[in-house]
Amino acid sequence: MITLPDSLGAIATAVGEIRAGGTDLQERRNSGVSRGPVVDLQDLDGRDLVSISPEGGLTVGSGVLIQDLAEHPLVVQGYPALAAAAGGLATPQIRARGTLGGNLLQRVRCWYFRHPDFACLKRGGDSCFARAGDHAEHACFDTGPCIAPHPSTLAVALLCEDATVTVRRSSGRDEVLTVPELLGDGSDPRKDHMLLPGDYLLSVDLPPPVTGDRGGYFRAIRRAHAEWPLIEVAARIRLGPDGRVSAARIVVGAAANRPIDALAAAAALVGKAPDDSALLAAGALAAKGGPTVEDAEWKARLIPGSVLEACARALAADGARAFRVAPVAPDAPGATP
């Protein structure tokens, strides 16, 4: 059965798995891994709006297409790492169909999980077939019972940009979550995110861009197109007047069952001239992500070079520019005297 809600209230009462672009869900339904009713969002207007928030940040509707996110002038102007990540993921066809919300909430791409005959931990079973089987391209860091890398490139970039998300709970209440709160800590192998049935991801909220912040994204891949990353890195760097790093953020994806906020690596850059040796040293710190998974350990060796490349791209790019926020007229409703 397919329900086509045309309001947020109708979503809360509709029963079934939400379908946005369908590029993840439909593949699971075709293989028989996902069954049951579908709640298709095609009749819900206003999902694809992008607007400047009163604080001077950006509110991006969960239905914005990945391709539009990559090309939106305000995203390009304010959040270069996010624009580059959105423009670099998957294929042009997927980016033209897949949505921001669907990307954040997609299920893992582990070949055992997506095969109808393997009821692994993620499907409520009692074993992880990848650990005993083929996991050479799974997570290199063993951070949870499930060792499938978290699939969302946009989660990596949004964590780097310090974004939050607004969720409309089935009770009708709106809740603001950080990216780690949305994804959870990975300790429950059944969950790729923390939303419950009936919850709806309304929007992603980005803080005001900081003028001069530079952002970059790099993915290590086996072939030029249509490939999942072996390792991906989003980086944000701010330079002081002396040309040294005054602030940095480095987030590594495809390495663990959640994006890794490489805090020690970012802290190591502060105060340094951002030359190759400083960037590689930061990358080496990011590669110390804890115990490794045997056959995927080799992926950790891709991290230093990927950090170097993401940071070099950030440094070569134009700095972000803050948005002009329209002043509120003194007699406007809600204006403070």
Ligand SMILES: Cc1cc2nc3c(=O)[nH]c(=O)nc-3n(C[C@H](O)[C@H](O)[C@H](O)COP(=O)(O)OP(=O)(O)OC[C@H]3O[C@@H](n4cnc5c(N)ncnc54)[C@H](O)[C@@H]3O)c2cc1C
């Ligand atoms: C060859 C290939 C390469 C790929 N490479 C990458 C890559 O490098 N990086 C990457 O990130 N992805 C990659 N993908 C995956 C692709 O980006 C996702 O399939 C896509 O982003 C999902 O978006 P969608 O709108 O189609 O989601 P859907 O399939 O519609 O939904 C996905 C999930 O999100 C839930 N959902 C969707 N919207 C909402 C909402 N608003 N509220 C609550 N729940 C919601 C659905 O119920 C479903 O469970 C690749 C896919 C392929 C086939």
Ligand code: SF4
């Ligand atoms: S890695 Fe995760 S999804 Fe894959 S078999 Fe193990 S528990 Fe299942």
